[in-house]
Amino acid sequence: MPARKNESNEIKINRIYDAPLKLVWEAWTDPKKAAKWWGPRGFTLTTHSKELKAGGQWIYTMHGPDGVDYPNITTYHQVEKHSRLVYDHGANENQPPMFKVDVKFSEVKGKTIMEMRMIFATPEVAKETGKFIKKAGGNSTWDRLAEYVEEEQSGQKKFVINRSFSAPIDVMFEMWTNPEHFSKWLAPTGFSMEFLKADIKAGGKSSYMMTNGEFKMFGSASYMEIVKPDRLVYTQQFNDDKGNVSMHPGAPLWPETMKTTVTFTSEGPDQTRVTVVWEVYGKATQAEHDAFVKERGGMTQGWTGSFDKLDDYIAENT
Numbered sequence: 001m002p003a004r005k006n007e008s009n010e011i012k013i014n015r016i017y018d019a020p021l022k023l024v025w026e027a028w029t030d031p032k033k034a035a036k037w038w039g040p041r042g043f044t045l046t047t048h049s050k051e052l053k054a055g056g057q058w059i060y061t062m063h064g065p066d067g068v069d070y071p072n073i074t075t076y077h078q079v080e081k082h083s084r085l086v087y088d089h090g091a092n093e094n095q096p097p098m099f100k101v102d103v104k105f106s107e108v109k110g111k112t113i114m115e116m117r118m119i120f121a122t123p124e125v126a127k128e129t130g131k132f133i134k135k136a137g138g139n140s141t142w143d144r145l146a147e148y149v150e151e152e153q154s155g156q157k158k159f160v161i162n163r164s165f166s167a168p169i170d171v172m173f174e175m176w177t178n179p180e181h182f183s184k185w186l187a188p189t190g191f192s193m194e195f196l197k198a199d200i201k202a203g204g205k206s207s208y209m210m211t212n213g214e215f216k217m218f219g220s221a222s223y224m225e226i227v228k229p230d231r232l233v234y235t236q237q238f239n240d241d242k243g244n245v246s247m248h249p250g251a252p253l254w255p256e257t258m259k260t261t262v263t264f265t266s267e268g269p270d271q272t273r274v275t276v277v278w279e280v281y282g283k284a285t286q287a288e289h290d291a292f293v294k295e296r297g298g299m300t301q302g303w304t305g306s307f308d309k310l311d312d313y314i315a316e317n318t
Helices: 021-029 123-136 140-154 169-177 179-185 286-294 296-317
Strands: 010-017 044-050 057-063 069-080 084-091 099-108 111-119 159-165 192-197 205-211 216-227 231-239 257-268 271-280
Touching (some): 010 123, 010 140, 021 099, 021 140, 140 296, 159 296, 169 231, 169 271, 169 296, 179 296, 271 286, 271 296
Antiparallel strands (some): 010 111, 044 057, 069 084, 159 271, 205 216, 216 231, 231 257
């Protein structure tokens, strides 16, 4: 049966990494480096053997955070150094490949463009697999790659998360900079948000309160850079109910100040990818840096919940 209009048997993932092509390529192809980022958050990797050539195989096991092991046999069809990989994914000794991957790499002005296609037997399988990947946090794999290449270059440990939304870039920018919209989706799942003061402009400062009906949290954001419709940079701090800087109410080792960089990338007239980079800002102890890195999984869950709310809000209000 032919695919219906607008349906596809492919899932496409495009990313731009602020790193040279050689570094990104080696992260993909060197098993020791791949072990530092391959797979969803919380997963680890053991490579048993790897032969990077057409007809060669990468045999490895993914170890889930729940202790479940996932054996994999990747078979390469094309290997073009620093340019392209084509391979089967999801096979093991007991099952055939789930889909084929075709990923291309190119470098522009010192940055690496990764263009990936996951190719399935039918549009229906692609749709169901896309749902599974989202539920399993599979897209965090490409965020972990961004964190890995950043740390390799600068030594800094950051948190990265991406999400594509069905809205034009101007609408997405509005969702982040108009307090009426921003307050409707940013708060963690189960919480609501209210701006006490909203001055969202470069050099401006806003304060807000979040509550689940029983517990209240106060915070502030200071805006460093606002470039419509591409970029938003601000720092965040927890406050007490009088507006004084305070520590995280439930995590005493959480850094005092965090920096958030939001980049908006148009993926079409009605599609925008949002990239959030979170990092420790200003003075912080090693224990605070360690607490930040340890909590990356929790950050992924928190931002995912907020992004799910944003998805719903966009559907209802645009």
